Amino acid sequence: MTFIAGTGIAAVALLGSFGDALELVKSTSEAIRRRSGHEEPPPATPVVAADSERPAARQPVLPPVEFIGRYEDLAMLMGALRNPLIPLITLKGVGGIGKTALAQEAMRVAAAEGLFSSIFWHSTPAEKFVGEGVLRTEVADYSFDALVNDLLHHSQVPSSTDAPTAVKAEIVRAWLADHRVLIVLDNLETVPDRDALVAGLFEILGQSKALMTSRYAVIHQRVFTMNLEGLSPQDGVAFLVRTGQLQNNRNLMKADADTLARIRDAAGGAPLAMLLISGQMDYEPIEQVLRVVEEAGFNDLSYEFYSFMFRRTWKELDGPARKVLVAMRLFEGNPTAGAVKYTADMADQEFYRAAAMLVRRSMLSLVGGQDERYTLHPLTRYFISTDVASRWE
Numbered sequence: 001m002t003f004i005a006g007t008g009i010a011a012v013a014l015l016g017s018f019g020d021a022l023e024l025v026k027s028t029s030e031a032i033r034r035r036s037g038h039e040e041p042p043p044a045t046p047v048v049a050a051d052s053e054r055p056a057a058r059q060p061v062l063p064p065v066e067f068i069g070r071y072e073d074l075a076m077l078m079g080a081l082r083n084p085l086i087p088l089i090t091l092k093g094v095g096g097i098g099k100t101a102l103a104q105e106a107m108r109v110a111a112a113e114g115l116f117s118s119i120f121w122h123s124t125p126a127e128k129f130v131g132e133g134v135l136r137t138e139v140a141d142y143s144f145d146a147l148v149n150d151l152l153h154h155s156q157v158p159s160s161t162d163a164p165t166a167v168k169a170e171i172v173r174a175w176l177a178d179h180r181v182l183i184v185l186d187n188l189e190t191v192p193d194r195d196a197l198v199a200g201l202f203e204i205l206g207q208s209k210a211l212m213t214s215r216y217a218v219i220h221q222r223v224f225t226m227n228l229e230g231l232s233p234q235d236g237v238a239f240l241v242r243t244g245q246l247q248n249n250r251n252l253m254k255a256d257a258d259t260l261a262r263i264r265d266a267a268g269g270a271p272l273a274m275l276l277i278s279g280q281m282d283y284e285p286i287e288q289v290l291r292v293v294e295e296a297g298f299n300d301l302s303y304e305f306y307s308f309m310f311r312r313t314w315k316e317l318d319g320p321a322r323k324v325l326v327a328m329r330l331f332e333g334n335p336t337a338g339a340v341k342y343t344a345d346m347a348d349q350e351f352y353r354a355a356a357m358l359v360r361r362s363m364l365s366l367v368g369g370q371d372e373r374y375t376l377h378p379l380t381r382y383f384i385s386t387d388v389a390s391r392w393e
């Protein structure tokens, strides 16, 4: 990981308003506590339950992605998914490069083509919720036993989760022998014993297939690894043009081709980095944003880069926008506008103005569909939880 000296100082200086941030977390949580005695139940369930109280086999509600470019990667991945000689596939790449988005797109194509009888998706969370606080762990305690339980749940074969792992694994193996399932394991890098988990899965896989996303390599002799790089210059510019429209970010929409190419290059084509850079155009000339990024001297998409960009954006958010972000972190999945507004205890106008600002600044995405729903990227959620919330005792 490359981290140029001096950047840390800049990042710490940006945290001047941390006291305010912590107050905000505190007051939002207190508002929720106060409102918990309210007769009317909140419109959606904030994630405040301890881990042990959460159902074992939650399937995430994935926000739909309007997938752009990466035609060659997608073609290669679909080829691997169709190839009976390839049982395990890893999409490997740095944070925010687009691993999950590509896996989602492949899942969509595979479903449309009827390549599998069913699709199982598990995203390992990078953080644990304990009581009302959030405890970030570098690793998540997802194990082979937990995967077997989730697959059993997915298979709907009646069984007991209390049975020994070997017994349950045998039931799953027998089921997978008759069913061609696409098993997607997202964020595998957070699993401590991932190689053992993959080895165990391989033994019971039958004619099914595992697709994994990970920042690190998965070690297995039968794994086919695709190293994801950033979007090509052409795809990167197309992504930025579409982002400007979706976010209603006027400064991004007005940017000329040369500026868009510079943003793509500064981000190394990583979609998440492009989103964070272009989001700052909402309140600052792009020249200034690019100069700051260049002066910070990041030459890879390290944790420090994302942290630096997140803090920079956070510093320029007003109180209502911060309040919406902090409330968002309490939800799992994609809450409706009404649920977030209720949780943040905000009036309509204030809420929608704040949410629109967050969307333009790439802190929040609006998920299309019948009802308005919002979604946080896992990295944004992580930064709110660690950089903002976790320091509040």
Ligand SMILES: Nc1ncnc2c1ncn2[C@@H]1O[C@H](COP(=O)(O)OP(=O)(O)OP(=O)(O)O)[C@@H](O)[C@H]1O
Binding pocket: 065, 066, 067, 068, 069, 070, 093, 094, 095, 096, 097, 098, 099, 100, 101, 102, 187, 213, 215, 239, 271, 272, 377, 378, 379
């Ligand atoms: N080809 C693409 N077209 C449209 N949007 C994309 C594309 N690739 C990535 N994105 C968007 O960019 C953001 C980052 O991508 P994604 O979450 O897939 O990265 P990741 O590599 O899985 O990151 P992490 O390591 O944090 O899990 C997401 O909002 C995603 O929807």
Ligand SMILES: [Mg+2]
Binding pocket: 099, 100, 101, 186, 187, 213
């Ligand atoms: Mg991901």
